Amino acid sequence: MLRTIALTVVNEFRLLARDAIGLFMLVLAPLVIIAVAGFSLSNLFGAQPRDTLYTLPIVNDDGGPVADALARALARAPGLKPVQVPTVEAARAIVNGTVRAPLALIIPRGTSAAIARGGDARLRLYIDPIKRVELSPLEFQIDALCRAVTIAARAEAADRDAQAAADLRARSRRVAATVAEVQKTLAAYQEQAAGARNRAEALVKAQLERRMQAAIAQARQQTELAIRQAAARTEATLTHELAVRSQAAQAIASYLLALQRSEAAFARWLTQLKEAAGPHASAIPAPPAFPPAPSAATVAALTQPLDLSEAERPLSEASPVAPFRDQSITVALPPAPPLPQLPLDRLRNDLAAIATLPVPVVPGVLGWEEAPAAGASLNVNAFDQYVPGFGITFLLIAMLMGLAMGLIDERDWGTLSRLRVSGAPLSGTVIGKLTARFLVGYLQMIALLVFGRWLFDVSLGQTPAMLLVPAAAIAFAAAAFSLVVACVARTHDSVMPIGTVSAMAMSAIGGCWWPLDFEPTWMRTVADFLPTTWTMIAFNNLMIRGLPPSSAIWPSLAATALGFGFVIVGLAAASRAYR
16 A cells, blocks of 8 residues: 555656646746746835836926925935926826826925925825825825925924024023113113202202392382372372362251251240230241251262272282293203213114014925826726736636637647648638637627626726727737747647746736836836737726827737737748648
């Protein structure tokens, strides 16, 4: 039992050693795929770029210190090749037309000014949505640079504010010292001025006292004169009034004397009347007449109150006292103390310097925002990349199974020999098979796009019908490539190992599985000679970038031209391999 097991194991290893195709699939095929994937995705896993730099078009519309600092930092960043361009349109054209240019950086006008006055500023990144994976490290670098610029601006502002604060403190101390000096000088001057004022007030007071005493004496003399004049007027008035009343009194006295005499005469008359009374009544003489009474005016003059109105006039009216109007007072004032020399110019300069000190401003934050370089959306559906990419991969494998293996089988079965005997040329047979497989592959690509739209909502671009052009180009190129594999493999069993590895490598290098930007320069150079590369460019331009239909014409022509190259090589090789 054990001997049988050992012999079986040894026999299997002998058979494997004689099976070149098996050894190829065990060792070489995995190494090829690993190498392709490893070289393509090395940047994704942190490998430092060597000869493959990302082109970064920069439009500096700001021209300020922040923009200059950012441009210098980007020039030192590893893996980047900054390129100054004048316009946004030129930058977007570079992104859309250059393989390793995933984004363009636009520094808007006023960025430095916005940061300086404490506002936020945003850089604009025009990106290619296809290169989203490559964008992440670049955007990370730009974000780090934005943070570094912000931190540097704030550190510079902090240093500037610290210097301004120190200058402010120094000038404030100098102003305080100057103010203290001014206050001390003014206090001394106030003391001197107060002494001079006191002396001047004493002189003025003495002068005023002398003048007031003279004025009082003058007023006293004038008052005494007025009193004498008023007394004289009063005496004259009284004399006049008493004279009037004296006349009235004399008239009354005369009346009383006359009345007294009349009383004696009346007594005599009465006696005579008594004597003649009786029978001689008619002989009674007339009574004596009484003296006339004083007139009412005389009696009124006697009883009239004294009129002293003239005598009672104010003294100022009787003899006005001249007011004291002496405007010729001159006082020999002591000299005023000289004005001190104050450091006002120094104080003014310090205050002006303090007033012009900048107001501390915390610089704003420098950030960024994305915008599509073409007309597509920023959010890309992953199936827009994988439906055409893996569709091309399986198209190549299906072509191998349908054309290469079929052609070898027909050779081994003798079908091709019988066709040649019947007069059918080999080239006609091969071109017929190419045409049939081209149509099958074309329908396969159309079906994959239809199901991709239905199941995964892939984008069909501005003109869905234009997708038929790159689909036809890759179907033709895949059929032609299968013809070449059929001439190289020579046997049925070797078709799939050789063809599958070739198809998978062609798909990987050509950008069917990941963007071309992941690949090193030499691999991208190889990719330029693969139809898968140009077909994926056409599909990406239409489905992801949203470019106009004309953007797919040149890549489709390039893929078709490579297909014709495969046809020429395949027909030449088939004429020798299948004769």
